[in-house]
Amino acid sequence: MRNPIYFTALKTIWIKECTRFLRIWVQTLVPPAITMTLYFIIFGSLIGSRIGEMGGVSYMEFIVPGLIMMSVITNAYSNVASSFFSAKFQRNLEEMLVAPVSNITIILGYIGGGVARALLVAVIVTLVSGFFVPLNIQSYGMIVITVLLTATLFALGGLLNAMFAKSFDDISIIPTFILTPLTYLGGVFYSISLLPQFWQNVSQFNPIIYMVNGFRYGFIGVSDIQPMTAIAVLLIFNAVFFTLAWYLLKRGTGTRT
Amino acid sequence: MTYALEISDLRKTYRGGFEALKGLNLTVKEGDFYALLGPNGAGKSTTIGIISSLVNKSAGSVKVFGYDLDSQINEVKQHIGLVPQEFNFNQFETLMQIVVNQAGYYGVSRTLAKERAEKYLKQLGLWDKRNERARNLSGGMKRRLMIARALLHEPKLLILDEPTAGVDIELRRSMWDFLTRINKEGVTIILTTHYLEEAEMLCRNIGIIDKGQIIENTTMKALLNKLNVETFVLDLEQNEQRPHVSSATMRIVDDHTIEVDVAKSAGLNSVFAELSAQNIKVLSMRNKANRLEELFVNLVEQGREAKESV
Numbered sequence: 001m002r003n004p005i006y007f008t009a010l011k012t013i014w015i016k017e018c019t020r021f022l023r024i025w026v027q028t029l030v031p032p033a034i035t036m037t038l039y040f041i042i043f044g045s046l047i048g049s050r051i052g053e054m055g056g057v058s059y060m061e062f063i064v065p066g067l068i069m070m071s072v073i074t075n076a077y078s079n080v081a082s083s084f085f086s087a088k089f090q091r092n093l094e095e096m097l098v099a100p101v102s103n104i105t106i107i108l109g110y111i112g113g114g115v116a117r118a119l120l121v122a123v124i125v126t127l128v129s130g131f132f133v134p135l136n137i138q139s140y141g142m143i144v145i146t147v148l149l150t151a152t153l154f155a156l157g158g159l160l161n162a163m164f165a166k167s168f169d170d171i172s173i174i175p176t177f178i179l180t181p182l183t184y185l186g187g188v189f190y191s192i193s194l195l196p197q198f199w200q201n202v203s204q205f206n207p208i209i210y211m212v213n214g215f216r217y218g219f220i221g222v223s224d225i226q227p228m229t230a231i232a233v234l235l236i237f238n239a240v241f242f243t244l245a246w247y248l249l250k251r252g253t254g255t256r257t
Numbered sequence: 258m259t260y261a262l263e264i265s266d267l268r269k270t271y272r273g274g275f276e277a278l279k280g281l282n283l284t285v286k287e288g289d290f291y292a293l294l295g296p297n298g299a300g301k302s303t304t305i306g307i308i309s310s311l312v313n314k315s316a317g318s319v320k321v322f323g324y325d326l327d328s329q330i331n332e333v334k335q336h337i338g339l340v341p342q343e344f345n346f347n348q349f350e351t352l353m354q355i356v357v358n359q360a361g362y363y364g365v366s367r368t369l370a371k372e373r374a375e376k377y378l379k380q381l382g383l384w385d386k387r388n389e390r391a392r393n394l395s396g397g398m399k400r401r402l403m404i405a406r407a408l409l410h411e412p413k414l415l416i417l418d419e420p421t422a423g424v425d426i427e428l429r430r431s432m433w434d435f436l437t438r439i440n441k442e443g444v445t446i447i448l449t450t451h452y453l454e455e456a457e458m459l460c461r462n463i464g465i466i467d468k469g470q471i472i473e474n475t476t477m478k479a480l481l482n483k484l485n486v487e488t489f490v491l492d493l494e495q496n497e498q499r500p501h502v503s504s505a506t507m508r509i510v511d512d513h514t515i516e517v518d519v520a521k522s523a524g525l526n527s528v529f530a531e532l533s534a535q536n537i538k539v540l541s542m543r544n545k546a547n548r549l550e551e552l553f554v555n556l557v558e559q560g561r562e563a564k565e566s567v
Contacts, residue, residue: 006364008361008364008365008366009361009362009363009364012358012361012362012367013361013362015361016350016354016358019354023349086347087347090345090347090348091341091343092345092346092347094311095345095346095358095362095406096362097310097311098310098311098337098339099334099359099362099363100330100331100332100334100335100362100363100364101362252313256310256311256312256313257306257311257312257313
């Protein structure tokens with residue numbers, strides 16, 4: 001009897017989450033399309049034409065996977081962070097906590113919502129990029145695996161952030177001061193092989209390097225990182241974040257008195 | 258006998274050392290309509306929070322229909338419907354979304370949830386508003402929405418934490434009728450309230466909690482019997498003669514109103530007889546104060562005095 005309950009609850013949380021970001025589509029789906037269009041025009045067409053090739057392809061082709069991944073990261077994170085924190089703030093999270101919904105179901109439901117929004121935004125950004133550069137795909141498998149693992153990881157990151165957050169300011173601190181710098185320094189706009197050896201070594205500690213490069217490998221077949229290394233790093237981070245989220249929810253950190 | 262709720266030696270100490278519950282013991286029979294009363298900060302909401310697993314207990318045990326909160330938490334949750342004190346639904350969702358989603362968390366399919374949503378939203382007079390966003394509802398409608406939401410998985414125990422706070426009297430009475438009806442249909446109800454009239458009218462059994470402990474747990478009838486003296490207000494026909502009552506303590510309020518304090522054992526006959534003998538006609542009569550309110554204040558004060566003397 002328990003499993004069907006969990007499945008119905010999971011489906012319910014997922015539908016609720018998708019309904020939420022679709023209801024406020026002007027805030028969730030339109031901004032990434034506009035921002036990425038500006039990136040394509042400014043960095044891709046205007047500046048990119050003067051840069052020439054990078055990683056063996058035109059600069060525009062080089063940055064498209066990075067920009068898609070940047071949208072995936074931002075949207076997966078902010079969807080879960082703001083939705084879970086709002087549910088905590090308005091106390092409607094209690095609707096789930098008083099019901100026989102397992103902690104894993106709650107985590108999976110919120111991840112499902114974050115991943116759904118991230119994938120939808122990824123499709124929108126990919127379609128926009130089609131106006132600037134033809135889409136070449138080297139490995140569908142690599143694209144699907146890296147985008148799913150990255151979206152899941154940042155959805156979990158958003159969940160952890162929201163669990164600890166005590167005010168709306170707390171859910172913007174990490175994106176502003178940690179996530180954005182790591183993303184910009186994560187090889188979206190450049191190949192790390194351009195950096196001096198010291199900074200190349202430092203960059204190895206930035207997890208976003210692995211995601212962007214793994215994803216880029218799926219499009220252009222070129223990467224600064226071995227694809228399998230990228231997948232392994234993503235899997236390890238996902239396992240750590242998931243375990244941490246489960247432990248904190250079980251303990252009631254930020255959710256129960 | 259089956260108990261809907263069995264609480265033994267329940268303790269809760271919050272971070273910082275505040276001891277909200279100090280070994281609380283309580284039993285509520287299946288099918289009961291039970292009032293849990295107590296002054297602000299007595300531990301009512303903490304108790305409800307622990308039963309509904311929103312608050313982690315420090316010690317003690319809680320059983321709901323025989324299921325243990327520690328080892329059978331899902332069964333416990335499945336049997337409880339909670340109507341919290343504060344509005345805790347998503348203000349941006351529609352009524353239908355709120356109740357159907359809530360049912361989903363309990364494993365109720367969307368098709369069945371929609372059928373039940375129609376049933377309960379209609380019974381609570383909210384069906385016409387089903388596609389409205391919750392934030393557009395009036396305070397009374399929001400309270401009823403929380404009752405509908407708590408019933409969608411058809412729990413056997415409904416816990417209401419001050420469900421009629423801020424609700425006008427007409428609406429309050431319609432909510433009382435609804436709660437009485439579902440209680441007759443078999444749902445055990447536990448109610449906390451500050452309207453003592455509400456507890457007196459609805460509940461068969463009552464627990465009074467103060468400073469984290471139950472200081473009285475009995476039937477409403479037995480509790481009210483403890484009241485030895487009652488005060489009645491008598492409206493008299495205009496009369497030049499000044500009324501005089503010797504069989505009870507009497508106070509003259511104005512030209513045609515008096516108050517009499519009558520011992521329960523004495524009854525009112527002698528008061529009426531004396532007034533009749535003076536040719537004073539009694540037009541109407543009512544209790545001055547809510548009887549339960551007097552008792553409640555007395556019990557809480559007695560409890561505190563006893564503790565201080567210890």
